[in-house]
Amino acid sequence: MNSLPLFHRIxxxxxxxxxxxAMAEAKRRLVERAGGEVCSEAEAHHARLGFVALEDGRAAEAAALxxxxxxxxxxxxDRPELCDFTLPSVLDREPVLIAVGTGGASAGLAKxxxxxxxxxxxxxxxxxxxxLSEARDRIRRRWPDGDERRRAIDAALSEHGPLDPLASDSAGRIADWLADGAEPLRSQTIEIELTGDDPDDLTLRQARLLGMADTVLHDPGIAExxxxxxxxxxxxxxxxxxxxEDGLTIVLRRSES
Incomplete structure (x- = not known):
């Protein structure tokens, strides 16, 4: 990872x-869509971000400098080597924003x-x-302990959980979920045996468990x-x-075969 993904409020x-x-107008529309106010270079002392959309390479370098x-x-x-930040392709499900970036390598691929x-x-x-945002205080009262609260939310949002994000009616289930007496799992240890160093070899279940784990215990040779x-x-x-002692523990071991 050579970039730190951030959502910058403008x-x-x-x-x-x-x-x-056309190139500059596309940037203008994006800035205005996010609530920013486009200004000229003469007002740069009032700004924190800048976009340069010039066809002439030398002029673009000079403006950036x-x-x-x-x-x-x-x-x-179109000059990623001159960029302090790059623009991802954005999927907008307000207030959910999903950004897909390639660090400037290929805007087409990101799209x-x-x-x-x-x-x-x-x-x-x-x-x-x-x-979930509106229910934040009720969630805190329901699960006062931070770790327990996170595990409860993880369980609810997991595949086939009561608030599965890919289910179209999940938003309408929040009240029922909060009223449910089920408690999140407090302690569990699951061992995963790995056959190689390629993360693409993980099953969907293994990848999901890793993403939910509170603790990961691993053989020293497990790939970063x-x-x-x-x-x-x-x-x-x-x-x-x-x-x-608590939460979900995933143990990663190398296969002996």
């Missing part, structure tokens, strides 16, 4: 746009990946997110490409070590 703030024509000297983060159309996801994700996904499939805040310890 509503009500000025964003510099240098350029004209001027904006960077003023402390702006800059995106230069077609986003189009595939468009067909998979229900239009009601935004309503589910809004419903597989380990990073776990949550970034999951505890990670090389074997041999003592098992975790």
């Amino acid at each position: 509503a009500g703030t000025r964003v510099v746009l240098v350029g004209s024509g 001027r904006l960077k000297r003023l402390g702006l983060l800059v995106n230069v159309a 077609h990946l986003r189009l595939r996801l468009e067909r998979l994700l229900p239009t009601g996904l935004g309503a589910l997110a809004s419903g 490409a597989i380990l990073i499939r776990a949550r970034a805040d999951a505890r990670r310890m090389a074997l041999p070590c003592d098992p975790a």
